Amino acid sequence: MLTLDQARTIIATARATGREKGMKPLSVVVLDAGGHVLAFEREDGAPVGRFGIAQGKAYGAVMIGVPSRKLGEMYAERPHFIGALGGVYDGKVVPVAGGVLLRDKATGAIVGAVGITGDTSDNDALAGVAGAEAAGLVGEG
Amino acid sequence: MLTLDQARTIIATARATGREKGMKPLSVVVLDAGGHVLAFEREDGAPVGRFGIAQGKAYGAVMIGVPSRKLGEMYAERPHFIGALGGVYDGKVVPVAGGVLLRDKATGAIVGAVGITGDTSDNDALAGVAGAEAAGLVGEG
Amino acid sequence: MLTLDQARTIIATARATGREKGMKPLSVVVLDAGGHVLAFEREDGAPVGRFGIAQGKAYGAVMIGVPSRKLGEMYAERPHFIGALGGVYDGKVVPVAGGVLLRDKATGAIVGAVGITGDTSDNDALAGVAGAEAAGLVGEG
Amino acid sequence: MLTLDQARTIIATARATGREKGMKPLSVVVLDAGGHVLAFEREDGAPVGRFGIAQGKAYGAVMIGVPSRKLGEMYAERPHFIGALGGVYDGKVVPVAGGVLLRDKATGAIVGAVGITGDTSDNDALAGVAGAEAAGLVGEG
Secondary structure, eight states: OOOHHHHHHHHHHHHHHHHHTTOOOOEEEEEETTSOEEEEEEOTTSOTTHHHHHHHHHHHHHHHTSOHHHHHHHHHHOHHHHHHHHHHTTTOOOOSSOEEEEEOTTTOOEEEEEEEESSOHHHHHHHHHHHHHHTTSEEEO | OOOHHHHHHHHHHHHHHHHHTTOOOOEEEEEETTSOEEEEEEOTTSOTTHHHHHHHHHHHHHHHTSOHHHHHHHHHHOHHHHHHHHHHTTTOOOOSSOEEEEEOTTTOOEEEEEEEESSOHHHHHHHHHHHHHHTTSEEEO | OOOHHHHHHHHHHHHHHHHHTTOOOOEEEEEETTSOEEEEEEOTTSOTTHHHHHHHHHHHHHHHTSOHHHHHHHHHHOHHHHHHHHHHTTTOOOOSSOEEEEEOTTTOOEEEEEEEESSOHHHHHHHHHHHHHHTTSEEEO | OOOHHHHHHHHHHHHHHHHHTTOOOOEEEEEETTSOEEEEEEOTTSOTTHHHHHHHHHHHHHHHTSOHHHHHHHHHHOHHHHHHHHHHTTTOOOOSSOEEEEEOTTTOOEEEEEEEESSOHHHHHHHHHHHHHHTTSEEEO
16 A cells, blocks of 8 residues: 555655756656545646646556556557547546556555656656655656 | 346356466456446456456447447548547447457347457457357357 | 455355345446456346446445445435535445445455445345455445 | 645645644645646545545635635525536535635735545634645635
């Protein structure tokens, strides 16, 4: 089980990583293993609609069991499949890097996902992986 | 009319086929002729969101009267049409192989569909057809 | 973590309880701790739309953390609150007995819920609790 | 404009108030003046679906310009009106105390809302008002 303290550590570290590397304002959500929101922060200066994008990256990852970067690669090969997932999961799938699976270090089990949006999607994912590691988890981004 | 015993046979055989051929954990739904859920099982280790994908493969098949594999082929020719069906049917269309029509052996009438997800979509469909045959039906996948 | 074997035991026992006590055809869903469908069966003779009712009983229970019977009692006192939950959870809340929380025997943690519909809601709940016990869990109905 | 630092202060103070007064685990969301999510935290032990309820309390308050407690009172007089708002605002209205308007101290302008759920709705609102004050705002709950 992911705790709120872990979620807060993930968000704090992702944000610190963004500041350190000069990224644009980040929005960071942490979802639990069932895809339910545990914590979220949107940095000042980010567009107002960022919650949905961050959630969509992380939610798709949890539902389908792969990082959102992989969903983007799958979209290139099979747009009809990945496109349809938006309907299946009520619009909450954003198949772009930045949705990082959170795995337990010992068992490898998925315990949730962090979704980040604000900078390039590669940088978003990088910040998410840093957050995962700070919380003692493996981040698969 | 499809019975629950037939649905259970379809699911048991599809799952046994998956285990025998070394497929990844399968999720299997059986819908009746009206597209309503009759039975479902999600094997341990499958991602949490599999019900929706299995349902989407089978639901599209029943609603449009062709296997979901055919919906994928139609998508390649007319993406605007098949893409729009996601809206028409409230997101419950996944145009990818694995949604197998169930037909009565004597009359050819559609009595439902089985939707499978977990392995390659060809393997998903193969497991569904095996299930259909075990239940005394024709599986059109 | 709830396993598929446990879910199948819950469904089989709930159905056997229904047959033994002369209940009408039952529909039984098992959801995991995140509210995602793990297994479902609809007995022959049940109306076609039963999946949604079974799911709504169990989903509301998992999301709000109380049995659906309790949601019905809360509705009598505060209809504006419980009524609004249908909107919050996208229509998937049926505040009527028959949505039974599944709790781990040792820790008391919610590991999922079983939702049953078909007979009186008291009988539905009774069948769900029997199922939970057969699977080595505590059923709070 | 509400800042993320203010939102974090609101959440931290609401949570501290809850701990101090022995409330059950709280979930706290802060929305901006447009009703968009700025920050959220769900304490360990809260049911998984709490984000939606917290959001619904705060969203209704911002959209209609009154605290969610007032929406509950309006519901008693005009259920057809307040009930219809769930449809208008896509299910995101929970007309129960705990959605506290955040107002600028100098101008009185609405700058957002905090939505809290977990304990009695009176206590939820009390924690939200404490959070507003700690952030230098007026909390109208």
